[in-house]
Amino acid sequence: MAKKAVSISSALAKTQDGGVQITLTIPFELVSVEREKALTEYAKNIEVPGFRKGKAPLEKVRERVPAGSLIEHTLSHILPKALAEIINKEKIRPAIYPKFELIKAEEGEAWQVRAVTCEVPQVNLGDYKQSLLLRSKKASIWIPGKDEKPKERSKEEKEQEIIHVLLESVKVEIPKLLIDEEVNARLSNLLEKIERLGLTLDGYLASVGKTTDSLRAEYEINAKNTIALDLILTTIAREEKIDIKETEVDAAIAAASAEPKVAERLNTPEQRRLIRGVLARRTALDSLSALL
Structure with missing residues (x-):
């Protein structure tokens, strides 16, 4: 049997x-x-x-x-x-x-x-373009004689405004585990930098006027926003059918690596996939500037 x-x-x-x-x-x-x-x-x-x-x-x-x-x-x-x-x-x-x-x-x-x-968080974009247009109209309202004429915003200022609107208007819930993972990675990087400078964590915290709890709380907010923004821009890039060509990935690798060994490390299938994602998110963000 x-x-x-x-x-x-x-x-x-x-x-x-x-x-x-x-x-x-x-x-x-x-x-x-x-x-x-x-x-x-x-x-x-x-x-x-x-x-x-x-x-x-x-x-x-x-x-x-x-x-x-x-x-x-x-x-x-x-x-x-x-x-x-x-x-x-x-x-x-x-x-x-x-x-x-x-x-x-x-x-x-x-x-x-x-x-x-x-799980990978679900992103509900909603009418994010309308939110950007409304913010743009509000910023451009000017009453002669009462208000100072608004200055032309720089590219960086527009980007920060877009990011603010996206994080405010798009619904996405980030799992605590994902936030903790990002926070721990950032703290590890910080500790490495502090050690290379010959400092202690307590000494560093005293110099910036923070405690371990306040530093972690700050990192949690930043990590949550970073993860949310990446997910939002990735979803926008997918919906807008943004296609990154292999030549664009090649150019990004060449720009980021003067040394042949560095270029070799970046030119793997996994690294190329990550670079393609970064370029798609950047293209999505750039495309939204026209709405402001």
Whole structure:
């Protein structure tokens, strides 16, 4: 009689702001099979006294592998495929790669892992062009003798006005997880800069008159606005069918990299995709200047 297929069960929970939690329950039978595969991989590089390299029994190899490393390696055999199946089945559009939390990993019992991510936020553009036109008309109203004639705005001032109107009028809810991810990245960059200058975080905060809490709060606002603006401009670029040509990407890479090695790093499929997105958002923003 054929063996019954061992399957992973899952429980899905979503938060109102787009957060997603997937709890996976992995039968121990599957854990055992994948753990043996992981140990076989470890055995190729681990030296065990009395045995040739790669020839030691798996029980001996296991004695030399830290328990945490073995669990992590075993799960790396299981989670990517299991998660991909659930994401496809539930039609989830993850904005970031999930973070995993081990809930349970007892010998002889099913293991449990929680995957935490968030979905790409939905953008409701509404009548953003009308909002821009109304703002433009309001700014251009001038009553001779009463008001000072408004000055011609610079390109930068127009851009800031467009950004302000878009963030104010377009509806998009940013998941907290996405904001935290961006804030943590910015704080890490700041800490690196501070260390390179030979300063301490406390010294830096004192020099700018901020606390860790006020700095994080400021970064949260900035991160939320940055993410929202990127999503809004990406949606506008898609709706307006803005097409960035390969030659434009080539030109951007050439402009950004005087060194051949830098150009090589930028000229990968993933980097070209990111650059194309930046150029599309910039084109979308430039196209809105005509409305002001």
